[in-house]
Amino acid sequence: MERIPILKMGPYLLVTIQIDLYDRLALNLENDLISMVSKTEARGVLIDISAVSIVDSFMGRILGNIASMSRIMDAETVVVGMQPAVAITLVELGLTLQGVHTALNVERGMELLQTMIGSQPDSTEDDEEEPDDCND
């Protein structure tokens, strides 16, 4: 049984898709990724598809699923390294990869994640002075 390795890089997880995703492999990837997000408390997921030459509706749905699941777990997903031909095909097919962010390469993807995470109100960064109205 093949599994796609998930690499932890600081606060992010990196997945490189090199082989065609079939049902079970995609399902395993979703499961593994969500477990890893939970275990490592990752804030972002980078999915590199530079080796993928064909993105069909199945692949599009898997990427969308991963993005939605990760968002529920408070992690953003960025798909990086898309080949120009793949982008052309996606638009021609009308597949818009909804809810999935994209970036040119891993480095730009990391910058994007940093911006996205940095712009979120981070509750751990400064303890907000809430009006203390529990007087009992």
Add this chain to the structure above:
Amino acid sequence: MERIPILKMGPYLLVTIQIDLYDRLALNLENDLISMVSKTEARGVLIDISAVSIVDSFMGRILGNIASMSRIMDAETVVVGMQPAVAITLVELGLTLQGVHTALNVERGMELLQTMIGSQPDSTEDDEEEPDDCND
């Protein structure tokens, strides 16, 4: 023709091996990697083999080759993510992966690279005051 993607991460290159290396694929990987080291002026190469469950003498030779070639191009190579069973097999087979550094995971591998590169005399860091003896 399949190719293994090479990801640029700052001063390092990252390769994740997910499929069995056969002759042509391994040759392509060597070529691509050396071209990338040259093009991006990378100082280190990280090879993740966490998805590899069998390392034989062929694989060992490829890893050794990549390390030797990279070193000539002034880049260090670290193999990361080796499965425990693979380490056991390597030792039992007497394959020592000569000239190849190893680390537990990508993060530790990056730390190792930083240490290795940091300890090298870096000519760009400070311009040495050479005795100026060209008086003509």
